[in-house]
Amino acid sequence: MNPAWTIENFLEVRNNQLYINGALAIDLANEFDTPLFVFSEARIRHNIERLKRAESVIDCPLKICYAAKANSNMAILRAVKDAGSDLEVNSGGELFKALKIGFKPEQIIFNGTSKTETELEEAINAGIYAINADSFYEIELIETVAKKLKKRADVSLRLVPEIESDTLHGLQTALLTSKFGMMPDEALTAFRRWQPDDEFLNLCGIHLHIGSQNPKAASYAEALKLLFENLREIDKIGHKLSHLNLGGGFPVNYLRDKSHEQQFSDDQRELFSATLEPFDVLREAWQIVVKTAAAQNATHLLENIELLLEPGRSVIADAGICLTSVRNRKERPLQKSGVESGEWREKAEDSPLSTLHSPLSTDVWLLTDAGFNLLLSMETYKWYYHLISAGRAGEAHDAPYKLAGPLCDGGDVYFDIDGQNRLPDYRLLPENVQPNEVLALLNCGAYSIAQMFQYNGRQLPAIVLLKEDGAIELIRKRDSYEDLLINDVW
Numbered sequence: 001m002n003p004a005w006t007i008e009n010f011l012e013v014r015n016n017q018l019y020i021n022g023a024l025a026i027d028l029a030n031e032f033d034t035p036l037f038v039f040s041e042a043r044i045r046h047n048i049e050r051l052k053r054a055e056s057v058i059d060c061p062l063k064i065c066y067a068a069k070a071n072s073n074m075a076i077l078r079a080v081k082d083a084g085s086d087l088e089v090n091s092g093g094e095l096f097k098a099l100k101i102g103f104k105p106e107q108i109i110f111n112g113t114s115k116t117e118t119e120l121e122e123a124i125n126a127g128i129y130a131i132n133a134d135s136f137y138e139i140e141l142i143e144t145v146a147k148k149l150k151k152r153a154d155v156s157l158r159l160v161p162e163i164e165s166d167t168l169h170g171l172q173t174a175l176l177t178s179k180f181g182m183m184p185d186e187a188l189t190a191f192r193r194w195q196p197d198d199e200f201l202n203l204c205g206i207h208l209h210i211g212s213q214n215p216k217a218a219s220y221a222e223a224l225k226l227l228f229e230n231l232r233e234i235d236k237i238g239h240k241l242s243h244l245n246l247g248g249g250f251p252v253n254y255l256r257d258k259s260h261e262q263q264f265s266d267d268q269r270e271l272f273s274a275t276l277e278p279f280d281v282l283r284e285a286w287q288i289v290v291k292t293a294a295a296q297n298a299t300h301l302l303e304n305i306e307l308l309l310e311p312g313r314s315v316i317a318d319a320g321i322c323l324t325s326v327r328n329r330k331e332r333p334l335q336k337s338g339v340e341s342g343e344w345r346e347k348a349e350d351s352p353l354s355t356l357h358s359p360l361s362t363d364v365w366l367l368t369d370a371g372f373n374l375l376l377s378m379e380t381y382k383w384y385y386h387l388i389s390a391g392r393a394g395e396a397h398d399a400p401y402k403l404a405g406p407l408c409d410g411g412d413v414y415f416d417i418d419g420q421n422r423l424p425d426y427r428l429l430p431e432n433v434q435p436n437e438v439l440a441l442l443n444c445g446a447y448s449i450a451q452m453f454q455y456n457g458r459q460l461p462a463i464v465l466l467k468e469d470g471a472i473e474l475i476r477k478r479d480s481y482e483d484l485l486i487n488d489v490w
């Protein structure tokens with residue numbers, strides 16, 4: 001039987017080996033060395049098409065704007081563009097990359113809490129679809145810049161509507177306690193101040209983003225309803241908006257393989273195994289809004305509106321795999337005192353994991369070449385990436401190991417040193433893993449290479465893209481030692 005993490009025509013086991021889109025993972029590791037990120041062009045297209053299907057259940061055009069923050073490697077941006085997506089950027093740098101790779105201005109929206117005058121100038125000069133203003137102050141700044149350029153800026157207002165999602169606290173973005181957006185009342189004041197005939201500002205939309213990895217469809221329905229209620233108020237002021245922007249946040253199921261499931265707290269398990277079908281989510285949310293609109297005799301407001309989404313994770317997370325080598329191995333006496341392993345072992349004795357081969361008298365530590373320098377979320381949010389052996393992918397993964405990265409920090413580990421059970425204490429791999437064995441971390445495409453850094457003088461890794469025509473394209477060279485010096489002046 002295929003392991004639960006396999007995906008037909010994408011992640012497969014043949015002859016005990018991991019294949020990614022038909023490419024043998026071990027060959028990729030041998031050719032390009034590790035750590036190595038491997039992306040699938042076909043999976044990116046598949047994910048974008050899955051989002052686009054939702055257009056058929058709403059009565060207006062759906063504009064998918066991939067959130068470049070999740071991964072803005074140039075070849076990834078090109079793959080996203082070729083798959084038919086538009087783009088959300090979060091800085092002048094991302095805007096620069098977007099235009100350079102060939103996104104048209106009308107395909108681009110610009111978010112961010114701290115935009116500079118220069119960035120606004122660039123966005124207005126380019127004539128992008130909308131700048132999402134984060135505060136009243138920022139609207140005034142956009143007006144100043146537009147006046148200076150003698151141009152009219154298209155602006156959408158980001159609302160902070162007090163919608164709670166069941167995601168991690170640090171990923172919540174629609175609460176007043178978060179740093180984002182403006183209160184709906186402030187936005188209404190702005191719509192009163194800048195009328196539709198304003199010479200420099202075209203306030204053309206409203207935006208919100210409830211957070212990332214949202215496990216519940218109801219949060220989206222609540223968010224869309226709130227956008228509609230604001231649309232009504234804005235209409236009374238005399239503005240006809242061109243779009244409503246529902247943000248990103250569709251979850252990815254990081255726990256398709258449930259072998260580590262018992263090592264998670266209930267909340268973490270629910271979060272990491274969330275699955276929402278955009279088609280179903282939008283259908284439910286749209287129906288609620290249509291009902292509300294009908295009850296208020298306001299269905300005409302939904303005519304000539306475009307609905308925007310800003311998905312990042314759901315486009316790129318499962319399209320990326322990180323291949324990492326075991327570089328060191330050690331054995332330590334079993335941790336008896338700590339909550340961490342002790343509690344887990346007690347639980348494990350009553351569970352199917354009690355059939356583990358290891359005698360559990362020692363901890364076997366494996367030290368890899370991929371730490372939080374490449375997967376920052378593993379440290380900041382205790383994010384879970386399922387781990388398998390690339391060369392023994394079909395074998396039973398039932399031997400427990402303590403896994404850690406290469407950095408000089410005690411926190412550079414694949415478990416939760418705070419003992420809060422946010423990550424499994426032990427990773428299950430085949431028996432007798434030794435140095436040089438190649439492992440694969442799955443679902444690593446989002447918020448990984450976009451956040452990587454050269455801490456400890458570690459070179460940033462190579463990245464390959466498996467093209468739909470079968471070609472293997474190097475889309476980022478591994479840093480050389482010289483690259484570590486590139487901007488230092490001495």
Ligand SMILES: Cc1ncc(COP(=O)(O)O)c(C=O)c1O
Pocket residue numbers: 067069070088111173209211212213247248249250310311312313314446
């Ligand atoms: C404003 C905005 N839009 C879209 C996204 C993308 O979210 P996700 O990657 O969860 O789809 C983010 C990231 O949190 C964001 O801040």
